[in-house]
Amino acid sequence: MDKTDRRQGMADVAQQAGVSLSTVDRVLNERGSVSDSKRRKVLQAAQALGLKRLLPSAVHGLLRFDLLLVDSATDHFRRLAVAFAKQAQMHRSRLVLQRSTWQERAAQQLPELISQPRVPRQGLIVVAQDTPQVREALQAQMAAGVPVVLLTSSLPGMPGATYVGIDNQAAGRAAGRLMSQWVGPGQGAVLLVTNSLLYHAHQLRVKGFLEVMAERAPQVPVIGPIECFDDDDLNASKISDLLGRPDGVCGLYTTGSGSTGVHRALLGSSRQAVWISHEATAQHARMLREGVLSLVLDQDPEGQAEAAIQHLLYANGDLDEAPQVKPQLRIVIDETLEGSLS
Template identity: 30%
Template sequence: MAHRFTIKQIAAQAGVSAATVDRVRHGRAHVHEQTQRRVDAAVRELEEQAEAGIPAGLGLTFEVLLNSPERFSQAVRRAFVAAAAAMAPLRIAPRFHADERMSPERIAARLRAFEPRTTHGVVLKAPAHPAVVAAVESLAARGIPVVTFVTDIRAEGRIAYVGIDNAAAGRTAAFLLSRFLGQGGGVVLANLGSRGFHGENDRWQGFADFMASRCPRVEVTVVDGGYGLDQATYELVRAERAKRGPIAGIYSMGGGNRGVLRALDEAGDRDVAFVGHDLDDENRGLLRAGRIDAVVDHDLQADAARAIRHLLYFRRHGRAAESDASRAVIVTPWNI
């Protein structure tokens, strides 16, 4: 197991001791499988950082814990690596922990496992479950700052929220759909990944308020609980379409857009106004193919840089920096 990185560098990135890395590298007995995976991941992260031009040395090492679909987690990962590279000569070293189907209890357990001696902070995208809130408070009590990312957790322990104003994003999506639909009525379907995420709940509330006040001929119906996964979202949309009849418009704030489109295609709904969220690789392809009309996006790399700066500020000053929401951007097939 030869590497261009020293045992000390790998240990720092993995958050384990140098002796543990030595045991893993030499294939010695009594190494837990999870430890092996963490050391292997650390090497991949170091290679990724080296390729991006992030210098070796002292700096900021932090966790990025994401409860989100793989396509979004990968977009966030690229954003943080690029943002870290742009901060050279500081060495900014993110460690990634991503899972599509992580329960709130597992998220809380992972958060509680982080230690001040091995990490300088946490960037977190997770549902606002009581167990997660309690774990964030526990980290704060131990001096580990938490920045919530894309979706907020309203816990006193978190030092900042980084992301768009989600209620404003929902109103923006409603405005776009109202223009796409014109004076016509019909059923508009709002697709949430889960109401457990404050961000999606805020998007939904902004969307619903606008539609109720500006589009009285539109009937809004909701599907909730697909968690941005295509198959689960497909089943929810198919069942709702069977109950409601033809769909005139879609606001997909929770992802799983291929599943949404599959359900509509099977039902014969071809001319549907469609607004999604986040310009990940999947939505980029759907825009180019003409399957989505617009995406409400925000600059993930700029948000990643802001999250890093919050952690750096806390490390230097021991308190939170000023925070404001990032700007939403509308992307169409013509300005990808």
């Protein structure tokens, strides 16, 4: 590429990135100081245009990614925390992963953590409830040039954010398909118990489940969704009350956690019910072997952690190609337990 072609290529990058030609020159030739957000825009434009030259890193020194997880004691979030710790250790020469937690019932905590980083960040990974305040805070971060990854639960109509996780509507539909093959008319009702419907993931699981039950088992009544917020005591209380229905209960789909409470309710009932839940954990392995739990749908938190980190590395110009890792939806029964647990 001759000098004229190189200058034209840099001009094209400047136009696409919305910056001056001198800014492009400083970024590509490592001259002078340019903000991280502008460096990222220039390098993303250069990648998109296929500029034929070796591109520098988007950030000098270590990248700093913020991980905002809900303060939950469930096995899913314990697995996520462990998986991200492994990723941070694996990439320790290139990034620092700064983990914070927020309380589900303290509505303002999450928007504040999103909006007020302790130090400048080059990426944000967040498990988010769907509220106007959260959306506004995330949009402000993306407008400032911070790449955002939504973990476990997506936010519809949030352009620019990358969702990393399973197809939750497909997971709900899978649960509905399996449940419809086990239960039939006259056997009783199916209970649908969920966490908080402020999470889009649980909305989608509920929607998918109800769709398939209506299609394949329209004569079987479905009670719910009943929000129990992954609370063991609330699960035990509400499910125990419903198991006493005169017409009986033949099935139960729990879209979230709180399985200790569910287990307590089912063992306290004289009636047997098909129970479908989520996550391949040691606790669920014991319940599958007992025969109380019928199957679980696992959302691969280890794959989520790996994909999230790779997406942010790619957004910062540290990977040449978009990440190929994709979390896998897995169906686990007692016969497939070996190798299914992390």
